[in-house]
Amino acid sequence: xxxxxxxxxxxxxxxxxxxxxxxxxxxxxxxxxxxxxxxxxxxxxxxxxxxxxxxxxxxxxxxxxxxxxxxxxxxxxxxxxxxxxxxxxxxxxxxxxxxxxxxxxxxxxxxxxxxxxxxxxxxxxxxxxxxxxxxxxxxxxxxxxxxxxxxxxxxxxxxxxxxxxxxxxxxxxxxxxxxxxxxxxxxxxxxxxxxxxxxxxxxxxxxxxxxxxxxxxxxxxxxxxxxxxxxxxxxxxxxxxxxxxxxxxxxxxxxxxxxxxxxxxxxxxxxxxxxxxxxxxxxxxxxxxxxxxxxxxxxxxxxxxxxxxxxxxxxxxxxxxxxxxx
Ligand code: SAH
Ligand code: AVI
Numbered sequence: 001x002x003x004x005x006x007x008x009x010x011x012x013x014x015x016x017x018x019x020x021x022x023x024x025x026x027x028x029x030x031x032x033x034x035x036x037x038x039x040x041x042x043x044x045x046x047x048x049x050x051x052x053x054x055x056x057x058x059x060x061x062x063x064x065x066x067x068x069x070x071x072x073x074x075x076x077x078x079x080x081x082x083x084x085x086x087x088x089x090x091x092x093x094x095x096x097x098x099x100x101x102x103x104x105x106x107x108x109x110x111x112x113x114x115x116x117x118x119x120x121x122x123x124x125x126x127x128x129x130x131x132x133x134x135x136x137x138x139x140x141x142x143x144x145x146x147x148x149x150x151x152x153x154x155x156x157x158x159x160x161x162x163x164x165x166x167x168x169x170x171x172x173x174x175x176x177x178x179x180x181x182x183x184x185x186x187x188x189x190x191x192x193x194x195x196x197x198x199x200x201x202x203x204x205x206x207x208x209x210x211x212x213x214x215x216x217x218x219x220x221x222x223x224x225x226x227x228x229x230x231x232x233x234x235x236x237x238x239x240x241x242x243x244x245x246x247x248x249x250x251x252x253x254x255x256x257x258x259x260x261x262x263x264x265x266x267x268x269x270x271x272x273x274x275x276x277x278x279x280x281x282x283x284x285x286x287x288x289x290x291x292x293x294x295x296x297x298x299x300x301x302x303x304x305x306x307x308x309x310x311x312x313x314x315x316x317x318x319x320x321x322x323x324x325x326x
Pocket of ligand 1: 042043046051054058066093094095096097098100116117118119122144145146147166167168169
């Protein structure tokens with residue numbers, strides 16, 4: 001790929017101070033394991049190891065979303081850039097390794113790129129690579145949690161604000177949470193702003209099943225890593241050999257559910273808190289909602305956006321929605 005010229009002065013990379021509360025992990029884990037259906041928020045998958053495992057998932061043959069979204073972005077990059085407009089400020093939530101963002105940055109030449117992620121490791125790794133690849137780019141990285149109201153420190157730039165939310169990370173929110181998130185971003189981009197959202201589509205349940213139950217067991221390791229993180233960071237004593245990964249498509253609710261299922265009756269402790277499990281009882285660790293194009297547009301409409309464009313990959317597995325403030 002051709003190297004970009006360097007018209008805008010010296011390299012600029014800024015890390016804003018963390019806006020992730022320090023003890024929320026312990027509180028959320030104890031609260032989640034105290035529910036009748038034990039549950040943990042999926043945002044805690046992404047410690048350093050979890051972020052690496054997710055990157056490995058993205059490269060699996062069964063995990064079609066990343067390949068499909070990359071293909072559709074490459075194929076329609078001209079139209080996507082016309083929609084978002086050159087020189088905009090590009091804010092990306094859940095930026096991870098910023099893989100797809102590179103295509104957008106090249107085409108849009110944004111005034112600033114603001115990646116926001118809960119994983120410090122992913123954020124730092126991605127920012128360092130972007131800095132080498134786009135020396136002209138102003139990068140303002142934010143270690144933040146988008147499930148909380150989030151004020152993002154941002155330089156004053158002239159172009160419109162565009163929020164980019166790829167990867168179908170929006171599918172990991174319940175529809176109510178997704179609406180609240182879209183309302184927050186609608187406020188952030190203002191009346192002239194726009195949003196690009198990657199959304200996984202409803203499809204044959206067998207394809208979905210394979211994507212979340214890969215043959216190499218990488219998704220299983222990603223799921224099980226939550227227990228290892230609890231043991232390490234909260235001094236828990238979960239025996240991971242006594243749990244197994246379980247993922248299935250819940251057609252009624254239109255979502256993949258991931259669980260960690262206890263293989264035997266057992267108990268595990270975190271400090272003074274003790275949690276018992278029946279054999280077969282699960283911890284619900286993630287939902288991944290799948291939408292129809294109209295279903296997602298309706299949801300975005302309630303949050304104050306109008307669906308103006310939608311792009312699909314050649315196999316029609318994944319969608320990228322271009323939303324404008326309604
Ligand atoms: N956008 C990338 C990565 C998707 S994985 C892609 O399309 O491939 C989901 C990303 O969102 C991870 O990098 C994870 O660390 C981040 N993430 C998950 N929950 C988050 C939250 N509540 N706040 C901020 N980042 C979050
Ligand atoms: C980040 N997110 C959209 C992924 C998904 O497909 O729901 C996380 C994931 N979970 C298991 N595999 C991938």
